[in-house]
Amino acid sequence: MKNITIIGSGFAGLTAVRTLRKKDKIAKITLISPKAELVYMPSLIWIPSGVANKKDVVVPLGNFFRRLNVRHVSGEVIGLENDGRVVVLNNNVKIDNDALIIASGGQFIKELPGIEHTITPCEGLNAAQAIRNRIKALDSGNIAIGFAGNPKEPSAMRGGPMFEFLFGLDTQLRQEGRRDKFNITFFTPAEKPGARLGEKAVKKLLNEMKKRNINTHLGHKIKAFEVDKVITEKGDIPADLILFMPGMTGNTWFDNTDLVRSEGGLIKADKFCQTSLKNVFVAGDSGSFPGPEWMPKQAHMADLQAEAATHNMLDALNDKPASHTFKIELMCIVDSNYKGMYISRTMTGGLVLPNLRLFHFAKRLFGWWYLRQYR
Secondary structure, eight states: OOEEEEEOOSHHHHHHHHHHHHHOSSOEEEEEESSSEEEOGGGGGGTTTTSSOHHHHEEEOHHHHHHTTEEEEESOEEEEEGGGTEEEETTSOEEEOSEEEEOOOOEEOOOSTTGGGSBOGGGOHHHHHHHHHHHHHOSSEEEEEEEOOBTTBTTOOOOHHHHHHHHHHHHHHHHTTOGGGEEEEEEESOSSTTGGGOHHHHHHHHHHHHHTTOEEEESOOEEEEETTEEEETTEEEEOSEEEEEOOEEOOGGGGGSOOOBOTTSSEEOOTTOBOSSTTEEEOGGGEEOSSOTTOOOSHHHHHHHHHHHHHHHHHHHTTOOOOOOOOOEEEEEEEOSSOEEEEEEETTEEEEEEEEHHHHHHHHHHHHHHHTTTO
16 A cells, blocks of 8 residues: 655645545555645635635635545644654654655745735635725725745746735725825836736736726835835835735745755655655645746645656656656636636646626636535
């Protein structure tokens, strides 16, 4: 019986579980994560307006684990031993394996002075609820929303959700009849925000900001944050509320392993999701993969990588060469609480469709459909 360990209960980790169980009905699967739950990040954008609530975002995984005969271990990983054959947890528990899939996500770079004065939306439900509460408490004021990247790892950024929070808060304030009492500014060190989505998408996004009377502060390095401002090389942006998505890097526990890392701190992998350690694979935000700079850090990409990693892991355990690669594609709907803009990009081209009410409902319907398998 194969003994497989998976670290992480996010998109990549759970897709690895489903893929593995389809291929092997009797393998021993152990999944390690702090809680037996999935936080469905795409729905966080609807928390501030009340379109979504906790049950739409946080999905308990107890039933899913029982159905697929998965042993869940609650804890935080602090390192690996014996070339990855042993996973070490913070409660002195050690879990051995024949093969390991790392799908523990990344962490945000919190190095800018005063970053504690900002809210990072993708940190989870608490962050989204904090945004909701702060918006509710403000009668008027200035809102600054932006993102940055990891200069050493171009793909290690997550800007898409910030466009959604930007347009979503604008829509919410308009629906509440108080948009005229707020100044909203979008900021990023990039001169072309959303460039990874393609040139057409950049134009569409900037036109949408102009149409909504959203100010832009683009192409200027962020120096620091204060409780009431964003400080950049080109001046300050006044702010009563700051939403900021920093670039991403690897988890701290990666330092306690022999895994080869990328310059940006992620786990280096080949096109088969194989790491530098035998029978240790990586999928999702934890990994640095060969591909174009625009390759996204998003759920869809994590799913594709997890499928490839699982197939190659099983091949390795059966003494077969790796042969499964993952398709590189970006697919998203930039939602605004009312309408959505569909954007896709592949190695052969891209597509941008107009802002339509249909895409808002499509995004909500997809979330319901996707989460059925885990509920």
